[in-house]
Amino acid sequence: MIFPSNRVRIVVATNPVDFRKGHNGLAALVKNELRKEPFTHCRQVNGTFTVRGTVFVFRSKRADRLKLLFWDGTGLVMTYKRLEEHTFVWPAIRDGVMSLNHPQFEALFAGLDWRKVRALAARPPTAAE
Secondary structure (H helix, E strand, O other): OOOOOOOOOOEEOOOOOOOOOHHHHHHHHHHHOOOOOOOOOOOOOOOOOOOEEEEEEEEEOOOOOOEEEOOOOOOEEEEEEEEEOOOOOOOOOOOEEEEOOHHHHHHHHOOOOHHHHHOOOOOOOOOOO
């Protein structure tokens, strides 16, 4: 999949949207209903990237489709995916947004249950061999 770097934030709109909306309609929804800035992108300050941009994830009513919207600095990128025989696992429908980390998003995009993705905890060794 073509996807921005893992430095971006991932924001999921929890309410289903009208999937006839295109780039401009989804950007307006981000600005007016989600109260987020759809045109954030990577900026370099002192040789390091600070603002990493945001990928907005939208769901359809049937839960079998999703759209991604991302500003890459030169234009809006929209990606559309439809699962053929299954549905995506979505958070509960409510007004608002929620964030996912990258492993959770990749599980969602693959059609897996993103709620089961957890970071591994490991203790540092007490001595080096």
